[in-house]
Amino acid sequence: MIEEHVGEFVSLVFMAFALGMDAFSVSLGMGMQLIRLKRIAYIGIVIGVFHMIMPFIGIMLGKAISGQIGDVTVFIGSLLLIVIGTQMFFSAFNHEAKKIIQPTGIGLILFAISVSLDSFSVGLSLGMSGVKTFIALLLFGGASMVLTWAGMILGKKVHGFLGVYSEMLGGAILCVFGLLLLFN
Template sequence: MSTHTLGELISLLFMAVALGMDAFSVSLGVGMQQIRLKRILIIGIIIGIFHMIMPFLGIIVGQAISNRIGDLTTMAGGLLLVGIGTQMLLSAFNHEQRKVMQIAGFGLFIFGLSVSIDSFSVGLSLGLSGVKTALALLMFGATSTVLTWAGMLLGRKVHGLLGIYSEILGGSILCGFGLHIIFG
């Protein structure tokens, strides 16, 4: 293995971890909702798939249009996370309705999209760099899946310690992360 190839692998690994950290942070908040292990498994896989699809779409679009679209996708992802976090916060204070957004069906699609939409803009730049696309996409997907699982399992443990306050903490994490994406 050449030094150039090893350097590219290490760079891709760091990029994959950086992209997966948002999945970890958001999953930490969502994991506080007392989600079953089977659902955690499915959510992690879906987020991993989205972390492969979105950069791939970014690569395709990046070759066709300018980089300005990256700012729009980042803004949309941030707004989606703020919306989900706000819903969690409001439901924590609404004692009649204890069910937060279902992370199943269309809700799972929206969740996966909101967590991985920032990887679209990474795909825009990857399309111009000549990186090994298949390797990058597999690393992004695998890393985000593992970090999602870790975040949700840790969130489950924290929920047991904090009880009802974990929903407030989880919603705050989602809102904070969404605001960080928008303004940071």
């Protein structure tokens, strides 16, 4: 019983890290702008909040769907994680120049939504599998907030080297958890 809870917690920690890697990679580029530390702190908090709101909506919707269609939900949830992870992995190879959104006002909201959309889909699949909602949301929000801060601060020193590799790592982690959910 305890092993199951520890295993679920460890899985959620890795999943939170994988979801936060998208925010980390985008924050690297944004960190290359001249942004004060106070602003970086605020941006990280906003990203963390959105990484809690989006999966919450997904988890609630996933729980509602799982009650309707039963055993198929674990299969659908695992496939969703695999698809999201694959898309995240291969999007790292898209070398087109991305426009950097200014991290103020509506630009910050759009930035927060764009990096937390994948967490909605992950929340949907987690809701279907019956995960502990509160713990998942805290981990997702906390990891994305810290990774956003780290990305923006590192972005001042690193010029794009880690961005592609962090998205690839995050995508690979999501794929592995999708496969684990599928075959367990």
